[in-house]
Amino acid sequence: xxxxxxxxxxxxxxxxxxxxxxxxxxxxxxxxxxxxxxxxxxxxxxxxxxxxxxxxxxxxxxxxxxxxxxxxxxxxxxxxxxxxxxxxxxxxxxxxxxxxxxxxxxxxxxxxxxxxxxxxxxxxxxxxxxxxxxxxxxxxxxxxxxxxxxxxxxxxxxxxxxxxxxxxxxxxxxxxxxxxxxxxxxxxxxxxxxxxxxxxxxxxxxxxxxxxxxxxxxxxxxxxxxxxxxxxxxxxxxxxxxxxxxxxxxxxxxxxxxxxxxxxxxxxxxxxxxxxxxxxxxxxxxxxxxxxxxxxxxxxxxxxxxxxxxxxxxxxxxxxxxxxxxxxxxxxxxxxxxxxxxxxxxxxxxxxxxxxxxxxxxxxxxxxxxxxxxxxxxxx
Amino acid sequence: xxxxxxxxxxxxxxxxxxxxxxxxxxxxxxxxxxxxxxxxxxxxxxxxxxxxxxxxxxxxxxxxxxxxxxxxxxxxxxxxxxxxxxxxxxxxxxxxxxxxxxxxxxxxxxxxxxxxxxxxxxxxxxxxxxxxxxxxxxxxxxxxxxxxxxxxxxxxxxxxxxxxxxxxxxxxxxxxxxxxxxxxxxxxxxxxxxxxxxxxxxxxxxxxxxxxxxxxxxxxxxxxxxxxxxxxxxxxxxxxxxxxxxxxxxxxxxxxxxxxxxxxxxxxxxxxxxxxxxxxxxxxxxxxxxxxxxxxxxxxxxxxxxxxxxxxxxxxxxxxxxxxxxxxxxxxxxxxxxxxxxxxxxxxxxxxxxxxxxxxxxxxxxxxxxxxxxxxxxxx
Numbered sequence: 001x002x003x004x005x006x007x008x009x010x011x012x013x014x015x016x017x018x019x020x021x022x023x024x025x026x027x028x029x030x031x032x033x034x035x036x037x038x039x040x041x042x043x044x045x046x047x048x049x050x051x052x053x054x055x056x057x058x059x060x061x062x063x064x065x066x067x068x069x070x071x072x073x074x075x076x077x078x079x080x081x082x083x084x085x086x087x088x089x090x091x092x093x094x095x096x097x098x099x100x101x102x103x104x105x106x107x108x109x110x111x112x113x114x115x116x117x118x119x120x121x122x123x124x125x126x127x128x129x130x131x132x133x134x135x136x137x138x139x140x141x142x143x144x145x146x147x148x149x150x151x152x153x154x155x156x157x158x159x160x161x162x163x164x165x166x167x168x169x170x171x172x173x174x175x176x177x178x179x180x181x182x183x184x185x186x187x188x189x190x191x192x193x194x195x196x197x198x199x200x201x202x203x204x205x206x207x208x209x210x211x212x213x214x215x216x217x218x219x220x221x222x223x224x225x226x227x228x229x230x231x232x233x234x235x236x237x238x239x240x241x242x243x244x245x246x247x248x249x250x251x252x253x254x255x256x257x258x259x260x261x262x263x264x265x266x267x268x269x270x271x272x273x274x275x276x277x278x279x280x281x282x283x284x285x286x287x288x289x290x291x292x293x294x295x296x297x298x299x300x301x302x303x304x305x306x307x308x309x310x311x312x313x314x315x316x317x318x319x320x321x322x323x324x325x326x327x328x329x330x331x332x333x334x335x336x337x338x339x340x341x342x343x344x345x346x347x348x349x350x351x352x353x354x355x356x357x358x359x360x361x362x363x364x365x366x367x368x369x370x371x372x373x374x375x376x377x378x379x380x
Numbered sequence: 381x382x383x384x385x386x387x388x389x390x391x392x393x394x395x396x397x398x399x400x401x402x403x404x405x406x407x408x409x410x411x412x413x414x415x416x417x418x419x420x421x422x423x424x425x426x427x428x429x430x431x432x433x434x435x436x437x438x439x440x441x442x443x444x445x446x447x448x449x450x451x452x453x454x455x456x457x458x459x460x461x462x463x464x465x466x467x468x469x470x471x472x473x474x475x476x477x478x479x480x481x482x483x484x485x486x487x488x489x490x491x492x493x494x495x496x497x498x499x500x501x502x503x504x505x506x507x508x509x510x511x512x513x514x515x516x517x518x519x520x521x522x523x524x525x526x527x528x529x530x531x532x533x534x535x536x537x538x539x540x541x542x543x544x545x546x547x548x549x550x551x552x553x554x555x556x557x558x559x560x561x562x563x564x565x566x567x568x569x570x571x572x573x574x575x576x577x578x579x580x581x582x583x584x585x586x587x588x589x590x591x592x593x594x595x596x597x598x599x600x601x602x603x604x605x606x607x608x609x610x611x612x613x614x615x616x617x618x619x620x621x622x623x624x625x626x627x628x629x630x631x632x633x634x635x636x637x638x639x640x641x642x643x644x645x646x647x648x649x650x651x652x653x654x655x656x657x658x659x660x661x662x663x664x665x666x667x668x669x670x671x672x673x674x675x676x677x678x679x680x681x682x683x684x685x686x687x688x689x690x691x692x693x694x695x696x697x698x699x700x701x702x703x704x705x706x707x708x709x710x711x712x713x714x715x716x717x718x719x720x721x722x723x724x725x726x727x728x729x730x731x732x733x734x735x736x737x738x739x740x741x742x743x744x745x746x747x748x749x750x751x752x753x754x755x756x757x758x759x760x
Contacts, residue, residue: 039703039704039707039709040700040703040704041704041709041710041711043709043710043711044710044711044714045711046711046714046715047695048691048695068703068706068707069678069699069702069703069706073678073679073699073703076679077679077681077697077699078681082681083697083699083700083703084700085695085696085697085700298449298453299453299456299457301457301458301462311428315427315428315465316465317457317463317465319449319453319457319463320420320463320464320465323419323420323448323449323453323463324419324420324421326448326449327419327448329419329421329423330421330423330424330710330713330714331421331423331424331425331426333710334424334426334710334714335426
C-alpha cells in the first residue's frame with residue numbers, strides 16, 4: 001500500500017481523531033498542516049528550515065509546475081522530490097482550482113479545461129488525464145483528482161451540475177491513475193464538492209466512495225461563503241467521509257479554522273495564509289495576529305510571541321522585524337514565514353498532544369476562550 | 381585596546397600578510413572579506429546562516445540606518461548588535477559614499493553635506509561629527525571617518541582639493557570620536573583618498589598617519605577607473621600604509637580583485653558583489669561566474685560548483701536554482717547569496733591557509749592560471 005492510515009485514538013466529545021498517514025517517504029502524524037510549496041518551494045524557506053520545523057509533508061501546485069518549469073523537465077530530472085531536494089512527502093493539487101480562478105481566460109468542456117497561461121498567454125489544456133499525467137510525472141506521494149471547484153455563490157442547480165462533472169472527472173482520474181501511476185508509491189484522493197448544500201455534499205461523496213479513493217478531500221470551501229457555512233458544511237460532511245481514510249479540508253484556513261475543523265473530524269489541512277501573511281508582515285501569535293507595520297512595534301524589543309519557542313522568537317525582536325518589513329528586506333519574509341509555519345505546525349502538535357493525552361475537550365474550550373478574548377480586544 | 385592587530389606571517393614573494401584583528405566581540409582572521417549588511421541585514425541571509433558560514437565581521441551602512449529606522453531608534457534599543465541580534469563584529473561606513481552618490485540631491489560645504497533623503501525627499505545633514513554620532517550610537521566595533529569619496533574621473537586639482545577636505549574631516553572625525561565614542565569597544569579607521577595619483581595618495585596617507593588611526597582604508601577605488609589603475613594604485617599605496625595596522629580596501633571587488641589585492645598587502649575587503657549578483661541569479665564558482673538564467677542550466681542536475689562544499693551545492697541542483705531564479709522565488713536569493721558568500725569567505729580561508737603554510741606564491745600563480753583560462757573560455 002502506498003499510503004497507510006492508522007487512527008490511534010478518538011476524542012470522546014468531538015469527532016477529532018489522532019492518526020498517522022504513512023507514505024513510502026515519511027510518517028505524517030495527523031491532524032496535520034501542510035505548508036504550501038506552490039512552485040516547488042515553500043516561499044521564503046529553505047528545505048533545511050522545513051526539516052527543522054519538522055514539516056513531514058508539503059504541497060506542490062500542479063498548475064504552476066505545469067507552466068514552469070514543466071512536468072517534462074521535472075520528470076526528466078527524476079521527479080519533484082529530487083528536483084527540489086525534498087525527501088519527505090509531497091501532495092500535489094490537481095491544477096483545477098488555479099485553472100478555474102483564471103475566469104475569462106478559461107473554457108470548460110466535458111473533456112477538460114482550455115486556458116491561457118497567466119505567464120505568456122499561450123494556450124494550454126488540462127483534463128483529468130492530463131492532470132494525472134502531470135502529477136504522475138512529478139512523482140507526488142498524494143495525487144488529487146481533477147475537479148471543478150464550484151464557484152460561490154452558485155444556484156443549487158449550478159452546484160449540482162458542477163459536482164456531476166466533478167464525479168465523472170473523478171472516475172476518469174481514477175482510471176487514468178490506475179493505468180499509469182507508480183502504485184507502489186503514489187495514492188489518489190477524491191474531492192467532495194457540493195457547495196454549502198448538505199444533500200449535494202452527500203451525493204458527491206457517495207459517488208466518490210463508489211469509485212473508491214485512498215483518501216477524501218473536502219473541496220469548494222473557504223471560497224467566499226460565511227464562516228458558519230464553512231463550519232456547518234464541514235460538521236455535516238466530514239464525519240460521513242470513510243472513517244478509515246484520511247480526510248483533507250482543502251485551502252483552510254486560520255489557526256481557529258484548523259482547530260474547529262479537527263473537532264469536526266478533519267485530519268489534513270493546507271493554506272497559503274501563514275506564508276502569504278508573513279510576506280506582508282503579518283504574523284500569528286498566541287495573542288492573535290500582529291501587523292508588523294504598526295508603529296507601536298518600532299521600539300518593541302520583545303519577541304513576536306512571548307509564548308513561542310521558535311528560532312525567530314528566540315533570536316529577534318519585534319523592533320527588528322518591524323524594521324525589516326518597513327524596508328522591504330527579504331529577511332522579513334524569511335523570518336516571518338518561519339515563525340508563521342512554526343505557529344501552524346506547533347498548533348497541530350499541541351492538538352495532537354491533547355488528543356493523545358485525552359484532553360482535547362479542555363484544549364478546545366481553552367482555545368475558544370482565548371480566541372474569543374482576542375476577538376473582543378481586537379489587538380490589530 | 382578596542383582593536384588588536386597581530387601579523388602572524390608574511391609571504392616572502394608578495395606583500396601579503398596573515399593576521400588577526402581582534403575586537404571585543406570577535407577574532408577576525410585576515411585577509412578577510414566582510415559581507416555587506418546595508419540595512420542591518422545581509423540581504424537574504426539569516427544571522428544563523430552568517431554564523432554557519434563563519435562570518436566574523438559584517439558591514440552596516442550609516443546612511444541607510446540613519447534614514448531608517450534612525451540611529452536614535454537603534455541606539456535606544458541597545459545598539460546595532462542587539463538590534464539585529466548579531467554578537468560578532470560590525471564595521472560601519474561613514475555614510476559619505478552613499479551621500480556623494482546622490483548627485484544633484486546633495487550640497488557639499490566645509491561643514492558637511494546637506495542632502496535629500498532618497499526615501500521621502502526630506503532634508504538631512506551629515507558632517508564628520510554627525511557621522512561619528514551615528515556610528516557611536518550604533519555601537520560599531522569599527523567606525524569609519526567621514527570622507528569625501530572623490531569622483532572619477534577628476535582632474536589632479538579636483539582630487540587634491542577633495543583629499544584636503546577629507547583630511548580636515550578626518551581630523552574632525554578623530555576629535556569627535558575621541559570625545560564621545562566608547563573607546564573600550566570602538567575604534568576608528570582613516571580613509572586614504574587621492575584617486576589614481578601616487579603623489580596624492582601619499583599626501584593623503586601622510587596627513588592621516590599624522591592624525592593617527594587604529595586602521596587605514598583605501599577609498600575611492602572601484603569607482604570607474606580601469607582595473608589596472610586600481611591594481612597599480614593599490615600596489616603603490618597599500619605597502620605604505622602603517623605596517624602594524626589593518627589595511628582595508630573599500631568596496632572591492634571580484635574574487636580575483638581580492639586575491640590580487642591580498643598580494644599587494646591588503647587585509648580587509650567588503651563588496652556588494654556576492655550578495656547583489658546572487659539576487660540576479662549570478663553565482664561565483666571555481667569555474668567562473670554562472671548566470672542561472674542561461675537556458676543550458678534548466679535540465680542541469682549538477683551542483684552550482686562541483687568544487688564547493690557549501691550546503692547549497694550539497695543539496696540543490698543548477699536545474700532547481702535556475703527554476704527558482706526564473707520564477708523570481710525568494711529562495712533563489714537565499715540560496716544564491718548563501719553560496720556566493722561561502723565562495724568569498726572560502727576563498728579567503730584558502731588564501732589564509734596558503735599564507736599559513738607558506739604556499740601563497742603557488743596559490744597565486746595557480747589562481748591566476750585558472751582565472752586566465754576562465755577568461756579565455758569566457759563561460760558566460
